[in-house]
Amino acid sequence: MPDMTEAELQALTLSLEVALRSVLFSLPLAIATAWLLTRRRFAGRTLLDAFVHLPMVLPPVMVGYVLLLLFGVRGPIGHWLYHSFGLRMAFTTRGAALATAVMSFPLMVRAIRLSLENVDRGLEEAARTLGAGALDRWCTVTLPLMAPGILAGAVTALAASLGEFGAVITFAGNIPGVTRTLPIALYSALQTPNGEASAARIAIISFLLGMAGLFAAELLARWMRPRLGR
Amino acid sequence: MLEVRLCLERGDFDLEVQFSAPAPGITALFGRSGAGKTTLIHLLAGLLEPDSGWIALDGEKLFDSALSLNVPTHRRRVGCVFQDLRLFPHLNVAGNLRYGLRRAASQPQRITMERIVTLLDLGPLLARHTWQLSGGERQRVALGRALLAQPRLLLMDEPLAAIDVAKREEVLPYFERLRDELTLPIVLVTHHFEDVVRLATHVVLMDAGRVRAQGNLPTVSLTPELGALLGSEGVGAVIEGRVESIDAASGLATISAGQHRLLVPGGSLQPGGALRVQLLARDLILATAAPVGLSVRNQLQGVITDIKAESSHNVMVSLDIGGDALLARITTLAALDLQLRIGQHLWILIKAVSLRGHAR
Numbered sequence: 408m409p410d411m412t413e414a415e416l417q418a419l420t421l422s423l424e425v426a427l428r429s430v431l432f433s434l435p436l437a438i439a440t441a442w443l444l445t446r447r448r449f450a451g452r453t454l455l456d457a458f459v460h461l462p463m464v465l466p467p468v469m470v471g472y473v474l475l476l477l478f479g480v481r482g483p484i485g486h487w488l489y490h491s492f493g494l495r496m497a498f499t500t501r502g503a504a505l506a507t508a509v510m511s512f513p514l515m516v517r518a519i520r521l522s523l524e525n526v527d528r529g530l531e532e533a534a535r536t537l538g539a540g541a542l543d544r545w546c547t548v549t550l551p552l553m554a555p556g557i558l559a560g561a562v563t564a565l566a567a568s569l570g571e572f573g574a575v576i577t578f579a580g581n582i583p584g585v586t587r588t589l590p591i592a593l594y595s596a597l598q599t600p601n602g603e604a605s606a607a608r609i610a611i612i613s614f615l616l617g618m619a620g621l622f623a624a625e626l627l628a629r630w631m632r633p634r635l636g637r
Numbered sequence: 638m639l640e641v642r643l644c645l646e647r648g649d650f651d652l653e654v655q656f657s658a659p660a661p662g663i664t665a666l667f668g669r670s671g672a673g674k675t676t677l678i679h680l681l682a683g684l685l686e687p688d689s690g691w692i693a694l695d696g697e698k699l700f701d702s703a704l705s706l707n708v709p710t711h712r713r714r715v716g717c718v719f720q721d722l723r724l725f726p727h728l729n730v731a732g733n734l735r736y737g738l739r740r741a742a743s744q745p746q747r748i749t750m751e752r753i754v755t756l757l758d759l760g761p762l763l764a765r766h767t768w769q770l771s772g773g774e775r776q777r778v779a780l781g782r783a784l785l786a787q788p789r790l791l792l793m794d795e796p797l798a799a800i801d802v803a804k805r806e807e808v809l810p811y812f813e814r815l816r817d818e819l820t821l822p823i824v825l826v827t828h829h830f831e832d833v834v835r836l837a838t839h840v841v842l843m844d845a846g847r848v849r850a851q852g853n854l855p856t857v858s859l860t861p862e863l864g865a866l867l868g869s870e871g872v873g874a875v876i877e878g879r880v881e882s883i884d885a886a887s888g889l890a891t892i893s894a895g896q897h898r899l900l901v902p903g904g905s906l907q908p909g910g911a912l913r914v915q916l917l918a919r920d921l922i923l924a925t926a927a928p929v930g931l932s933v934r935n936q937l938q939g940v941i942t943d944i945k946a947e948s949s950h951n952v953m954v955s956l957d958i959g960g961d962a963l964l965a966r967i968t969t970l971a972a973l974d975l976q977l978r979i980g981q982h983l984w985i986l987i988k989a990v991s992l993r994g995h996a997r
Contacts, residue, residue, distance in 0.1 A: 527723075529719065529721065529723050530723055530725060530726075532684055532710075532719075532723070533717070533719060533723035533725070534725075534736070535683075535684070535709075535710040535711050536682050536684075536710055536711075536713075536715060536716065536717040536783070536786070537711075537736050537737035537740060537782065537783070537786045538711050538712075538714070538737055538740030538741055538786055539711055539736075539740055540709075540711050543711075543740070547736075548725065548727075551727045552726070552727060554727075
């Protein structure tokens with residue numbers, strides 16, 4: 408493989424950073440949402456379900472625009488974050504991770520929800536008769552049995568995060584070293600005269616990264632399967 | 638001692654039961670599928686909430702609708718062996734066994750890991766994953782796991798249903814050991830009468846959400862309610878006795894039941910062991926005079942206590958053989974011919990080969 412330039416390497420590490428931060432931030436929320444949607448009956452459940460899935464059907468640019476309205480320094484949430492905690496979201500790496508997280512959230516929730524639906528309630532009942540309270544059961548029976556689904560959700564979200572473009576460029580911009588992730592770098596290279604070689608290198612990096620991710624997920628799943636009795 | 642009075646209505650099914658289960662011993666909930674046995678087990682475990690009634694275990698209330706008392710399942714200390722066993726697939730055998738044990742750490746550990754491992758022969762299985770176990774092994778692990786949670790009551794829902802008939806013998810002796818060594822009440826759901834004869838010390842007969850009869854097996858075996866459940870071919874008194882001796886040459890065991898002696902096929906019986914014998918009503922022959930020159934090995938004497946028409950051509954004769962009671966089905970024609978009447982003294986003949994002793 409031809410040598411990467413400093414800028415391409417930067418885009419790679421930045422992409423990984425954004426994707427990891429996005430997944431780590433959204434994972435607990437996705438588990439909580441999956442639990443709400445699967446195990447709780449409450450008014451507005453259908454509405455929450457639809458809302459979670461919105462990013463899948465809306466144009467990513469529009470999601471980025473809505474984030475800008477909400478999380479921009481003058482937006483209601485952005486204003487509060489900035490004045491209470493000094494946190495700036497728009498046009499920062501943190502913002503890129505937020506936009507990525509919002510976009511990949513439905514994928515993650517779907518995978519986790521599916522795994523929660525497949526958890527045998529009978530096993531939780533058995534845990535109850537063995538003296539385990541609600542939180543105890545959740546941690547020692549439900550979560551371990553969901554682990555493959557959580558992993559699948561996290562990996563899918565990670566892979567999607569690496570490729571997120573529209574929402575990130577709209578909300579976080581195209582700032583080298585701050586928000587210029589691989590796909591944005593690829594786009595920028597194509598816009599630059601004589602950028603074809605760089606674009607090709609970034610495309611190859613993205614491809615290899617994706618393959619490595621899928622491969623790692625498969626290995627993990629194989630390692631986990633016997634530990635779950637399947 | 639478990640005492641229960643519960644009502645539950647769910648759609649077109651309603652359950653209304655009152656029974657008690659003495660300790661130590663196995664109380665069999667016997668009935669067809671759909672009678673409400675599994676529902677009752679779920680109510681006792683607290684996995685379902687009854688509409689009204691109470692559950693008292695050793696005098697302590699676990700549920701009482703009048704007091705709005707409902708001890709949650711995880712604090713009831715009611716062990717459960719489910720029909721589908723429900724071993725945790727993400728834990729190995731030792732992990733499964735320890736699950737309840739850890740959570741009962743504050744209780745006095747009367748049932749220790751060593752004792753369960755010995756009692757149920759689990760030693761070689763401890764490091765295995767649950768999917769590497771045979772049906773009988775899974776059964777034993779589920780049983781051990783429930784017992785290690787230090788329960789005050791053990792519920793077993795069709796524990797033998799998942800095991801094919803040939804393998805039952807592999808598990809039954811363990812149940813007998815539990816019954817004889819543990820002091821807690823055990824409630825066992827079954828629709829196999831043979832399990833009842835073999836294991837139960839007390840029987841609760843259920844049908845359509847109601848208790849139809851309860852008591853010790855010899856008493857319940859005489860009730861028409863049991864007859865209705867077993868069908869006319871299965872009706873017959875169960876008597877309890879002890880193996881006196883086994884004659885190696887004839888292969889027959891002599892058993893004593895009350896003042897009577899009976900010969901039954903020796904099979905796997907042990908001298909001195911307690912056993913039960915079911916004398917099917919259709920297998921009994923009645924004679925008004927002492928018979929001679931017959932191949933029949935068992936002759937008892939008794940007095941007729943009741944004669945009931947069963948159908949247009951059969952009658953059921955109840956007999957008292959001095960303490961124990963028997964049922965004999967004969968044709969109406971035979972009853973008329975012999976001029977049978979209540980209070981009449983009779984000889985009762987039973988072929989040894991028609992009997993089967995169940996060690997208990």
